[in-house]
Amino acid sequence: MDRKISFIGVGPGDPDLLTIKALKKIESADVIIWTDSLIPEKIINYSQEGAERIKTGSLTLEKITSIMIEKFNSGKTVIRLQDGDPCLFGALREQIEILKQNKIGTEVIPGVSAFQIAAAYQEAELTIPDITQTIILTRAGGRTGMPEKESLKDLAKHNSSLCLYLSARHIKSSQETLLEFYPPETKVIVGYRVSWDDGWTSLIELKDMEKFTLEKKLIRTTIYIISPAISNSSHRSNLYNPLYKHLFRTK
Ligand SMILES: C[S@@+](CC[C@H](N)C(=O)[O-])C[C@H]1O[C@@H](n2cnc3c(N)ncnc32)[C@H](O)[C@@H]1O
Missing domain, CATH: 3.30.950.10 (Tetrapyrrole methylase, C-terminal domain)
Structure with missing residues (x-):
């Protein structure tokens, strides 16, 4: 199996909004690197006993990535938790670039923004x-x-x-x-x-x-x-309009 570091979007806070994929990764990781300023502890509590939990709130990009590299190269399963969805305002690219330069594979798992x-x-x-x-x-x-x-x-x-x-x-x-x-x-x-x-x-x-x-x-x-879409006026779309035929409603 290809080893890689997973960047996981954990959603806005409520653990019930985690994807099943995210939850499985959190439950099985050895090292969890997480944005403590934007992710509640409740989510980290799904990690297994003995998992190492590293907060990034006060760390620099260099420090975060050097920890990831060191832990990964020592054979540990490393995950990086990001609030919401990682593609938005999450400094994702710069972290991935450094890992790739160090020949470490990565994957991204989306979350609710x-x-x-x-x-x-x-x-x-x-x-x-x-x-x-x-x-x-x-x-x-x-x-x-x-x-x-x-x-x-x-x-x-x-x-x-x-x-x-x-x-x-x-x-x-x-x-x-x-x-x-x-x-x-x-x-x-x-x-x-x-x-x-x-x-x-x-x-x-x-x-x-x-x-x-x-x-x-x-x-x-x-x-x-x-x-402007939020208002009390009534508007209906074509999607469920009986006068509007489409592929899944031909009559
Ligand atoms: C660094 S950005 C990360 C955004 C995140 N990647 C996302 O997809 O939601 C952090 C900003 O996202 C917004 N944010 C994140 N979680 C939030 C929440 N639970 N409630 C309200 N705003 C939130 C706020 O504007 C906050 O300042």
Whole structure:
């Protein structure tokens, strides 16, 4: 069997949202390297007795990857847990590159991302025919900055469902920019540590996004979904419309 290091998306927090594949890997790993700032201990508790659990909160990329390499080369089964889905804001590529340079194989197992759980908690559909069929996953600039062509202004012009990760600290400027393109009453799902024991979501309006953020003292682990698709008006899709025939419903 080919040995490799698995990068595992463990979802937004609730262990019930782990995939079966992720759970099996956690249960059988010798070494678990995990983002302690964004993954609850409950998930790590599925690991076997004696498994080594290494927190990455205070470590650098070099340190994290050198630990992975050392443990892997000593014959251990090593897994790297990432919150949500690893393909989003998870510094995935740089870790994989270093492992590949060291001739270590890798695999990625997807997980439920923060925007999905926040939408699910509000029972929201983010793509409604004739309103928007597009979801943008992005962040406000901040220290990491944004590619120029992806400024919030440019993205907001589409008036699509827009999910803001990592943005609570920049909510004042984000709200100002978004109000140039979305009506003030546009619905916004705000989710804090959604699916953790103390997590919640709330449905507010765009014009109140900054005020709400300050009142709730939101700084970390917060997602915003700004969406014209969330409203009380009734729209129906073609999918289940009796007048609309398709491959699986020909009559
Ligand atoms: C470093 S990014 C990683 C995103 C992750 N890979 C994902 O797919 O959700 C961390 C950001 O994701 C969002 N996030 C992650 N988990 C969350 C949760 N349970 N509730 C609300 N936001 C969450 C927040 O915006 C947080 O600042």
